[in-house]
Amino acid sequence: MRQAVMTSPGTIEFKEVAKPVAAKGEVLLRVMCIGVCGSDVHVYHGLHPYTPYPVVQGHEVSFEVVSFAEGVTGFSPGDRVTIEPQVSCGECFACKSGLYNICDNLKVLGFQTTGCASDYFVAPAAKLVKLDPSMKYEHGAMMEPLSVAVRAVNQAFSEADGGIKGKQVLVYGAGPIGNLVAQAAHGMGASKVMISDLNEFRLEKAKACGIEFISNPAKDNLAEQVDEYFGKDRKADVIFECVGVNGTMDSAIEIARKGTPIVVVGVFGKKAEIDMARVNENELKLIGTARYVLEDFEIAKGLVASGKVNLNPLVTDVFDFEKYNEAYLKIQNEPATTMKVIIQVNS
Numbered sequence: 001m002r003q004a005v006m007t008s009p010g011t012i013e014f015k016e017v018a019k020p021v022a023a024k025g026e027v028l029l030r031v032m033c034i035g036v037c038g039s040d041v042h043v044y045h046g047l048h049p050y051t052p053y054p055v056v057q058g059h060e061v062s063f064e065v066v067s068f069a070e071g072v073t074g075f076s077p078g079d080r081v082t083i084e085p086q087v088s089c090g091e092c093f094a095c096k097s098g099l100y101n102i103c104d105n106l107k108v109l110g111f112q113t114t115g116c117a118s119d120y121f122v123a124p125a126a127k128l129v130k131l132d133p134s135m136k137y138e139h140g141a142m143m144e145p146l147s148v149a150v151r152a153v154n155q156a157f158s159e160a161d162g163g164i165k166g167k168q169v170l171v172y173g174a175g176p177i178g179n180l181v182a183q184a185a186h187g188m189g190a191s192k193v194m195i196s197d198l199n200e201f202r203l204e205k206a207k208a209c210g211i212e213f214i215s216n217p218a219k220d221n222l223a224e225q226v227d228e229y230f231g232k233d234r235k236a237d238v239i240f241e242c243v244g245v246n247g248t249m250d251s252a253i254e255i256a257r258k259g260t261p262i263v264v265v266g267v268f269g270k271k272a273e274i275d276m277a278r279v280n281e282n283e284l285k286l287i288g289t290a291r292y293v294l295e296d297f298e299i300a301k302g303l304v305a306s307g308k309v310n311l312n313p314l315v316t317d318v319f320d321f322e323k324y325n326e327a328y329l330k331i332q333n334e335p336a337t338t339m340k341v342i343i344q345v346n347s
Protein backbone atom coordinates (compact mmCIF):
# COMPACT_ATOMS: atom_id res chain seq x y z
CA MET A 1 0.00 0.00 0.00
CA ARG A 2 1.00 3.64 -0.42
CA GLN A 3 2.25 5.64 2.55
CA ALA A 4 3.14 9.36 2.50
CA VAL A 5 6.27 9.99 4.55
CA MET A 6 7.49 13.47 5.40
CA THR A 7 11.21 12.73 5.38
CA SER A 8 12.23 16.28 6.29
CA PRO A 9 10.37 19.61 6.48
CA GLY A 10 8.75 20.35 3.12
CA THR A 11 9.44 16.93 1.56
CA ILE A 12 6.76 14.26 1.22
CA GLU A 13 7.79 10.93 -0.35
CA PHE A 14 5.42 8.13 -1.29
CA LYS A 15 6.65 4.71 -0.24
CA GLU A 16 5.29 1.23 -0.84
CA VAL A 17 4.88 -0.50 2.53
CA ALA A 18 3.18 -3.66 3.78
CA LYS A 19 -0.54 -3.48 4.54
CA PRO A 20 -0.96 -3.66 8.35
CA VAL A 21 -2.65 -6.58 10.09
CA ALA A 22 -5.19 -6.13 12.92
CA ALA A 23 -4.22 -7.75 16.22
CA LYS A 24 -6.63 -8.61 19.05
CA GLY A 25 -9.02 -5.72 19.75
CA GLU A 26 -8.02 -3.89 16.57
CA VAL A 27 -9.79 -2.90 13.36
CA LEU A 28 -8.36 -2.78 9.84
CA LEU A 29 -9.42 0.48 8.23
CA ARG A 30 -9.34 1.89 4.72
CA VAL A 31 -8.28 5.53 4.92
CA MET A 32 -10.71 7.82 3.10
CA CYS A 33 -10.08 11.51 3.92
CA ILE A 34 -7.46 13.40 5.92
CA GLY A 35 -7.84 17.02 7.05
CA VAL A 36 -4.80 19.30 7.08
CA CYS A 37 -4.60 21.58 10.11
CA GLY A 38 -2.41 24.37 11.42
CA SER A 39 -0.24 21.97 13.43
CA ASP A 40 0.43 19.91 10.29
CA VAL A 41 1.53 23.08 8.52
CA HIS A 42 3.95 23.78 11.39
CA VAL A 43 5.40 20.28 10.90
CA TYR A 44 5.67 20.91 7.14
CA HIS A 45 7.72 24.03 7.84
CA GLY A 46 9.85 22.40 10.55
CA LEU A 47 8.34 24.65 13.21
CA HIS A 48 6.62 22.05 15.39
CA PRO A 49 8.75 21.66 18.53
CA TYR A 50 7.64 18.12 19.39
CA THR A 51 7.76 16.31 16.04
CA PRO A 52 10.81 14.31 14.86
CA TYR A 53 11.33 13.32 11.17
CA PRO A 54 10.62 11.17 9.29
CA VAL A 55 6.94 11.44 10.19
CA VAL A 56 3.75 10.03 8.69
CA GLN A 57 1.08 12.71 9.13
CA GLY A 58 -2.69 12.41 9.41
CA HIS A 59 -4.66 12.87 12.63
CA GLU A 60 -7.96 14.27 11.26
CA VAL A 61 -9.19 11.19 9.47
CA SER A 62 -12.21 9.28 8.27
CA PHE A 63 -12.16 5.58 7.43
CA GLU A 64 -14.19 2.71 6.11
CA VAL A 65 -14.06 -0.43 8.24
CA VAL A 66 -12.54 -3.35 6.28
CA SER A 67 -12.34 -6.11 8.90
CA PHE A 68 -11.45 -6.70 12.53
CA ALA A 69 -9.67 -9.16 14.77
CA GLU A 70 -11.07 -11.11 17.75
CA GLY A 71 -12.32 -9.12 20.72
CA VAL A 72 -13.99 -6.43 18.59
CA THR A 73 -17.74 -5.96 18.73
CA GLY A 74 -20.09 -3.31 17.39
CA PHE A 75 -18.41 -2.79 14.01
CA SER A 76 -19.26 -4.12 10.56
CA PRO A 77 -17.34 -3.97 7.29
CA GLY A 78 -18.36 -0.81 5.44
CA ASP A 79 -19.01 1.24 8.60
CA ARG A 80 -17.85 4.85 8.49
CA VAL A 81 -15.64 5.78 11.43
CA THR A 82 -13.21 8.40 12.69
CA ILE A 83 -10.47 8.15 15.30
CA GLU A 84 -9.61 9.87 18.55
CA PRO A 85 -5.91 10.10 17.68
CA GLN A 86 -4.16 10.24 21.05
CA VAL A 87 -2.04 7.50 22.57
CA SER A 88 -1.77 7.95 26.34
CA CYS A 89 0.17 6.02 29.00
CA GLY A 90 -2.65 5.22 31.43
CA GLU A 91 -0.19 5.54 34.35
CA CYS A 92 0.41 9.24 35.01
CA PHE A 93 -1.66 11.44 37.32
CA ALA A 94 -3.58 13.04 34.44
CA CYS A 95 -4.45 9.66 32.90
CA LYS A 96 -5.61 8.31 36.25
CA SER A 97 -7.87 11.35 36.62
CA GLY A 98 -9.46 10.70 33.23
CA LEU A 99 -7.63 13.57 31.56
CA TYR A 100 -5.62 11.46 29.14
CA ASN A 101 -5.63 14.37 26.66
CA ILE A 102 -2.96 15.98 28.88
CA CYS A 103 -1.08 12.74 29.61
CA ASP A 104 2.57 13.28 30.62
CA ASN A 105 3.64 10.78 27.96
CA LEU A 106 1.11 11.67 25.28
CA LYS A 107 1.73 10.71 21.67
CA VAL A 108 -0.51 12.11 18.96
CA LEU A 109 -0.89 10.29 15.64
CA GLY A 110 0.93 12.18 12.91
CA PHE A 111 3.29 13.92 15.32
CA GLN A 112 5.01 11.63 17.83
CA THR A 113 3.66 8.38 16.39
CA THR A 114 2.65 7.14 12.92
CA GLY A 115 -0.33 8.97 11.46
CA CYS A 116 -2.89 7.79 8.91
CA ALA A 117 -1.40 9.01 5.60
CA SER A 118 -1.55 5.60 3.96
CA ASP A 119 -4.11 3.44 2.15
CA TYR A 120 -4.83 1.33 5.24
CA PHE A 121 -4.45 1.80 8.98
CA VAL A 122 -4.95 -0.40 12.01
CA ALA A 123 -6.34 1.02 15.27
CA PRO A 124 -7.78 -0.24 18.56
CA ALA A 125 -11.58 -0.42 18.35
CA ALA A 126 -11.75 1.59 21.61
CA LYS A 127 -10.31 4.65 19.81
CA LEU A 128 -12.84 4.62 16.98
CA VAL A 129 -16.04 6.64 16.76
CA LYS A 130 -18.80 5.43 14.48
CA LEU A 131 -20.19 8.02 12.09
CA ASP A 132 -23.67 8.21 10.64
CA PRO A 133 -23.82 6.26 7.36
CA SER A 134 -24.98 9.49 5.68
CA MET A 135 -22.00 11.58 6.82
CA LYS A 136 -19.60 12.53 4.03
CA TYR A 137 -16.05 11.26 4.53
CA GLU A 138 -14.80 14.84 4.15
CA HIS A 139 -16.90 15.78 7.14
CA GLY A 140 -15.91 12.67 9.07
CA ALA A 141 -12.32 13.92 8.93
CA MET A 142 -13.49 17.15 10.57
CA MET A 143 -14.86 15.53 13.73
CA GLU A 144 -11.39 16.00 15.23
CA PRO A 145 -11.22 19.81 14.95
CA LEU A 146 -14.90 20.00 15.93
CA SER A 147 -14.07 17.99 19.06
CA VAL A 148 -11.39 20.56 19.89
CA ALA A 149 -14.13 23.19 19.69
CA VAL A 150 -16.60 21.18 21.79
CA ARG A 151 -14.06 20.76 24.57
CA ALA A 152 -13.11 24.46 24.46
CA VAL A 153 -16.79 25.44 24.80
CA ASN A 154 -17.28 23.08 27.74
CA GLN A 155 -14.20 24.43 29.53
CA ALA A 156 -15.73 27.89 29.96
CA PHE A 157 -18.43 27.22 32.59
CA SER A 158 -19.20 24.50 35.09
CA GLU A 159 -22.48 22.65 34.93
CA ALA A 160 -23.55 24.54 38.04
CA ASP A 161 -23.16 27.75 36.03
CA GLY A 162 -25.42 26.31 33.35
CA GLY A 163 -22.67 25.57 30.83
CA ILE A 164 -22.71 27.65 27.66
CA LYS A 165 -26.55 27.79 27.54
CA GLY A 166 -27.88 31.32 27.32
CA LYS A 167 -24.39 32.84 27.36
CA GLN A 168 -23.11 35.66 25.17
CA VAL A 169 -19.98 34.58 23.33
CA LEU A 170 -17.15 36.49 21.64
CA VAL A 171 -14.68 34.54 19.47
CA TYR A 172 -11.36 35.95 18.26
CA GLY A 173 -10.31 34.30 15.00
CA ALA A 174 -12.51 32.91 12.21
CA GLY A 175 -10.16 30.23 10.90
CA PRO A 176 -11.38 26.61 11.03
CA ILE A 177 -11.03 26.32 14.82
CA GLY A 178 -12.54 29.74 15.61
CA ASN A 179 -15.39 29.04 13.21
CA LEU A 180 -16.09 25.67 14.83
CA VAL A 181 -15.88 27.13 18.35
CA ALA A 182 -18.44 29.77 17.36
CA GLN A 183 -20.71 27.17 15.75
CA ALA A 184 -20.33 24.70 18.62
CA ALA A 185 -21.12 27.43 21.20
CA HIS A 186 -24.19 28.42 19.20
CA GLY A 187 -25.24 24.81 18.69
CA MET A 188 -24.80 24.01 22.39
CA GLY A 189 -27.12 26.83 23.40
CA ALA A 190 -25.27 30.16 23.52
CA SER A 191 -27.76 32.98 23.06
CA LYS A 192 -25.53 35.32 21.04
CA VAL A 193 -22.27 34.70 19.18
CA MET A 194 -19.96 37.33 17.69
CA ILE A 195 -16.81 36.45 15.73
CA SER A 196 -13.92 38.75 14.92
CA ASP A 197 -11.20 38.44 12.27
CA LEU A 198 -9.18 40.64 9.90
CA ASN A 199 -9.89 38.28 6.98
CA GLU A 200 -13.15 39.06 5.12
CA PHE A 201 -13.21 35.65 3.41
CA ARG A 202 -13.20 33.91 6.78
CA LEU A 203 -15.85 36.24 8.16
CA GLU A 204 -18.09 35.47 5.17
CA LYS A 205 -17.60 31.76 5.88
CA ALA A 206 -18.67 32.34 9.49
CA LYS A 207 -21.78 34.12 8.23
CA ALA A 208 -22.53 31.23 5.85
CA CYS A 209 -22.34 28.95 8.90
CA GLY A 210 -24.98 30.99 10.70
CA ILE A 211 -22.85 33.16 13.00
CA GLU A 212 -24.98 36.22 13.49
CA PHE A 213 -22.51 39.05 14.14
CA ILE A 214 -19.18 39.35 12.37
CA SER A 215 -16.61 42.03 13.12
CA ASN A 216 -13.51 43.14 11.26
CA PRO A 217 -11.35 45.22 13.65
CA ALA A 218 -9.54 46.68 10.62
CA LYS A 219 -12.62 48.76 9.91
CA ASP A 220 -14.93 48.33 12.90
CA ASN A 221 -14.47 49.28 16.55
CA LEU A 222 -14.71 45.96 18.36
CA ALA A 223 -15.31 47.46 21.82
CA GLU A 224 -18.23 49.51 20.50
CA GLN A 225 -19.68 46.52 18.69
CA VAL A 226 -19.44 44.42 21.85
CA ASP A 227 -21.47 47.06 23.69
CA GLU A 228 -23.94 47.35 20.85
CA TYR A 229 -24.54 43.62 20.31
CA PHE A 230 -24.25 42.27 23.85
CA GLY A 231 -25.32 45.31 25.88
CA LYS A 232 -23.16 48.01 27.45
CA ASP A 233 -23.20 46.54 30.97
CA ARG A 234 -23.27 42.85 30.29
CA LYS A 235 -20.89 42.63 27.29
CA ALA A 236 -19.64 39.10 26.50
CA ASP A 237 -20.05 36.38 29.15
CA VAL A 238 -17.06 34.49 27.75
CA ILE A 239 -14.28 35.10 25.23
CA PHE A 240 -12.55 32.42 23.16
CA GLU A 241 -9.09 33.35 21.87
CA CYS A 242 -8.59 31.21 18.73
CA VAL A 243 -5.69 33.04 17.09
CA GLY A 244 -2.73 32.49 19.40
CA VAL A 245 -0.99 35.86 19.13
CA ASN A 246 -0.21 38.60 21.61
CA GLY A 247 -2.48 41.23 20.05
CA THR A 248 -5.72 39.27 20.30
CA MET A 249 -4.96 38.02 23.81
CA ASP A 250 -4.26 41.60 24.85
CA SER A 251 -7.48 42.77 23.28
CA ALA A 252 -9.45 39.98 24.98
CA ILE A 253 -8.16 41.01 28.40
CA GLU A 254 -8.93 44.64 27.62
CA ILE A 255 -12.48 43.98 26.40
CA ALA A 256 -13.54 41.28 28.91
CA ARG A 257 -16.22 42.14 31.43
CA LYS A 258 -14.98 41.81 35.01
CA GLY A 259 -15.16 38.28 36.40
CA THR A 260 -15.48 36.49 33.07
CA PRO A 261 -13.59 33.53 31.59
CA ILE A 262 -11.21 33.80 28.62
CA VAL A 263 -10.58 30.41 27.05
CA VAL A 264 -7.17 30.08 25.40
CA VAL A 265 -7.78 27.92 22.32
CA GLY A 266 -5.17 29.38 19.94
CA VAL A 267 -1.71 27.80 19.88
CA PHE A 268 0.84 30.44 20.86
CA GLY A 269 4.12 30.17 18.96
CA LYS A 270 5.70 32.77 21.21
CA LYS A 271 5.29 33.80 24.84
CA ALA A 272 2.65 36.51 25.14
CA GLU A 273 3.16 39.66 27.14
CA ILE A 274 -0.19 40.38 28.71
CA ASP A 275 -1.63 42.70 31.35
CA MET A 276 -1.65 40.38 34.38
CA ALA A 277 -2.49 43.29 36.67
CA ARG A 278 -5.78 43.62 34.81
CA VAL A 279 -6.40 39.86 35.01
CA ASN A 280 -5.84 40.11 38.75
CA GLU A 281 -7.87 43.24 39.44
CA ASN A 282 -10.80 42.27 37.19
CA GLU A 283 -10.91 38.66 38.41
CA LEU A 284 -10.59 37.36 34.85
CA LYS A 285 -10.27 33.60 34.47
CA LEU A 286 -7.70 32.40 31.92
CA ILE A 287 -8.61 28.84 30.98
CA GLY A 288 -6.48 26.48 28.89
CA THR A 289 -7.92 23.75 26.68
CA ALA A 290 -6.02 20.98 24.89
CA ARG A 291 -7.45 18.63 22.27
CA TYR A 292 -10.32 16.39 23.48
CA VAL A 293 -11.42 13.13 25.00
CA LEU A 294 -13.65 10.52 23.36
CA GLU A 295 -16.87 12.03 24.77
CA ASP A 296 -16.17 15.25 22.89
CA PHE A 297 -16.34 13.32 19.60
CA GLU A 298 -19.78 12.02 20.53
CA ILE A 299 -21.03 15.55 21.21
CA ALA A 300 -19.41 16.75 17.96
CA LYS A 301 -21.17 14.02 16.01
CA GLY A 302 -24.51 15.00 17.53
CA LEU A 303 -24.04 18.66 16.60
CA VAL A 304 -23.52 17.74 12.94
CA ALA A 305 -26.33 15.15 12.88
CA SER A 306 -28.82 17.66 14.30
CA GLY A 307 -27.77 20.31 11.78
CA LYS A 308 -26.49 22.65 14.50
CA VAL A 309 -23.01 22.73 12.98
CA ASN A 310 -22.58 23.23 9.24
CA LEU A 311 -19.28 21.86 7.93
CA ASN A 312 -19.88 22.39 4.21
CA PRO A 313 -18.71 26.02 3.89
CA LEU A 314 -15.41 25.22 5.65
CA VAL A 315 -14.03 22.87 3.00
CA THR A 316 -12.24 25.08 0.46
CA ASP A 317 -9.96 22.51 -1.19
CA VAL A 318 -9.78 18.78 -1.84
CA PHE A 319 -6.53 17.25 -3.13
CA ASP A 320 -5.84 13.68 -4.25
CA PHE A 321 -3.51 11.72 -1.97
CA GLU A 322 -0.61 11.91 -4.40
CA LYS A 323 -0.98 15.71 -4.55
CA TYR A 324 -0.34 15.99 -0.78
CA ASN A 325 2.51 18.40 -1.34
CA GLU A 326 0.37 20.67 -3.53
CA ALA A 327 -2.08 20.98 -0.65
CA TYR A 328 0.67 22.54 1.46
CA LEU A 329 1.70 24.85 -1.37
CA LYS A 330 -1.91 26.07 -1.70
CA ILE A 331 -2.06 26.78 2.04
CA GLN A 332 1.29 28.56 1.85
CA ASN A 333 0.56 30.61 -1.27
CA GLU A 334 -3.11 31.47 -0.75
CA PRO A 335 -3.67 31.60 3.02
CA ALA A 336 -6.32 34.32 2.73
CA THR A 337 -8.74 32.12 0.77
CA THR A 338 -7.98 28.73 2.30
CA MET A 339 -9.97 27.22 5.17
CA LYS A 340 -10.11 23.45 5.55
CA VAL A 341 -8.00 21.46 3.10
CA ILE A 342 -8.89 17.79 2.67
CA ILE A 343 -6.66 15.04 1.26
CA GLN A 344 -8.69 12.40 -0.53
CA VAL A 345 -6.75 9.19 0.06
CA ASN A 346 -9.33 6.78 -1.33
CA SER A 347 -12.83 7.18 -2.68
Ligand SMILES: [Zn+2]
Nearest residue numbers: 037038039060
Ligand atom coordinates in the same frame (compact mmCIF):
# COMPACT_ATOMS: atom_id res chain seq x y z
ZN1 LIG B 1 -5.42 19.06 13.86
Ligand SMILES: [Zn+2]
Nearest residue numbers: 089092095103
Ligand atom coordinates in the same frame (compact mmCIF):
# COMPACT_ATOMS: atom_id res chain seq x y z
ZN1 LIG C 1 -0.56 9.36 31.02
